[in-house]
Structure formats: C-alpha cells, structure tokens
Amino acid sequence: MTDHEPAPVFLAVSPALQDRALEALGRQTEMMACFSWHFGPYPFDRYTAVVTDDVLEIPLEAASLSIFGSNHLTGSWAAERLVAHELAHQWFGNALTLRRWQDIWLHEGFACYSEWLWGAESGHGTLASLARTAWRGLALKAKDLVVADPGPELMFDDRIYKRGALTLFALNRAVGDEVFTDLIRSWVAEHRHSSVDTGMFLDHADRQAEAAGHPAGHARAVMLPWLCEPALPAFPTSR
Numbered sequence: 605m606t607d608h609e610p611a612p613v614f615l616a617v618s619p620a621l622q623d624r625a626l627e628a629l630g631r632q633t634e635m636m637a638c639f640s641w642h643f644g645p646y647p648f649d650r651y652t653a654v655v656t657d658d659v660l661e662i663p664l665e666a667a668s669l670s671i672f673g674s675n676h677l678t679g680s681w682a683a684e685r686l687v688a689h690e691l692a693h694q695w696f697g698n699a700l701t702l703r704r705w706q707d708i709w710l711h712e713g714f715a716c717y718s719e720w721l722w723g724a725e726s727g728h729g730t731l732a733s734l735a736r737t738a739w740r741g742l743a744l745k746a747k748d749l750v751v752a753d754p755g756p757e758l759m760f761d762d763r764i765y766k767r768g769a770l771t772l773f774a775l776n777r778a779v780g781d782e783v784f785t786d787l788i789r790s791w792v793a794e795h796r797h798s799s800v801d802t803g804m805f806l807d808h809a810d811r812q813a814e815a816a817g818h819p820a821g822h823a824r825a826v827m828l829p830w831l832c833e834p835a836l837p838a839f840p841t842s843r
C-alpha cells in the first residue's frame with residue numbers, strides 16, 4: 605500500500621445488527637480521509653470495527669481495531685463522535701504511544717480534538733463552537749486537576765479529554781491553522797510507532813512555531829496554563 609491509497613475498513617458484526625452497523629459506522633472511510641489530511645497517512649494497513657451483540661459502557665480500541673457495543677449504533681452525534689474518537693486513537697495512542705501514564709492527554713486530548721475536527725467536517729458545528737461548548741462545560745466543573753499529571757484516580761476524567769483538546773485548540777488559535785496542521789503532521793511523522801511524552805510535544809511545538817516566525821517559547825507559553833495549572837484559562841481567541 606502506498607501512502608495515497610486509503611486503508612481498507614472492515615466490519616465484524618452479527619447478521620441481526622448488520623444494517624444498523626452499516627448505517628452507524630458507514631462514515632469511517634470519510635473520517636479516515638479527514639484524519640489522514642490533518643495528521644498524515646493512516647498508520648496501519650487496515651482498520652476493523654467489531655460490533656458486539658452486548659451493550660458496552662464505552663467503546664474499546666487497540667492497534668488497527670475498535671470494538672463497539674450494539675448500543676453505539678444509534679447514529680446520533682453522541683455516538684458518531686465516539687466512532688471518530690476511536691479511529692483517531694490509531695494515530696494518537698497506537699502509532700504514537702505515551703511513555704508515561706501522566707501524559708494520557710496525548711491520547712485522549714488529541715482524540716477529543718479529532719472529534720471536533722470530524723464534527724466540523726460533517727456539519728455538527730465549527731471547530732470553535734465545539735471547543736466553546738467544551739470550555740463552557742469545564743467552566744462549571746471543579747478546577748482541581750492538572751492535565752499533565754492527573755494522578756491515577758483522575759487519569760480518565762472527562763476534564764482530561766476536554767482540556768487536552770482545548771490545549772490543542774489554544775495552540776491552533778495562537779499559531780494559525782496552517783502552522784498548526786504542519787506541526788501535528790510532523791509530530792506524527794517523526795514519532796510514528798514510537799513512544800512520546802508531554803515534554804517532547806512542547807519542544808516540537810516550540811521548534812515548529814519558531815521556524816514559522818513565532819517568538820521562541822511561544823507554543824509552550826500558550827499550552828502550559830492548560831496543561832500544568834488547575835485554573836481554567838480564558839477561552840482562546842485568534843491572534
């Protein structure tokens with residue numbers, strides 16, 4: 605397979621659920637194209653969605669595979685965003701894997717940001733409106749969590765997902781779409797199939813932003829309040 609051919613997408617489902625699964629999971633190829641544009645080529649040679657007859661509390665993913673419950677076939681945006689989220693983990697989680705559990709936002713924040721990218725692509729809002737909804741939700745919650753080191757109890761707290769995604773949104777707003785997209789693509793390309801940590805991402809973003817004409821340390825300065833302080837920063841606006 606060359607980088608220009610889409611990876612094949614397979615579906616494993618019982619006959620009784622087949623029609624619903626084809627409907628609910630039918631946009632995965634488009635999602636893959638969307639994410640391949642934003643992040644670079646899909647990192648595996650195939651992708652398989654497995655649907656269980658049982659209800660699952662949450663979907664699960666592993667390298668080149670996601671598992672959904674029969675309850676995830678509603679076709680609602682709430683379910684579709686999970687389909688996008690799990691697919692995004694092929695880049696952020698499976699191709700680039702955290703070195704330390706503290707850095708879980710490198711998986712979940714990126715996957716949540718990917719939901720917004722797909723939401724914008726598929727007509728469920730703009731990137732900014734989806735980010736703002738998440739920010740408003742966070743504003744109502746306790747500000748007692750540090751994204752870059754949440755501790756084992758809060759590792760999968762929803763605030764990690766949303767604040768992690770907002771960290772990327774803030775960086776996007778600070779450097780602009782073009783530099784941001786280049787920065788994410790090169791992050792994936794340079795670390796594909798290896799381990800990463802938060803310090804590596806901050807260094808990478810700083811290098812890329814500085815090469816694009818931003819002051820030294822600009823990217824890090826934008827992200828650190830989101831990652832390392834419990835207080836919720838103001839909603840990011842464009843430069």
Ligand SMILES: [Zn+2]
Nearest residue numbers: 689693712715
């Ligand atoms: Zn996830």
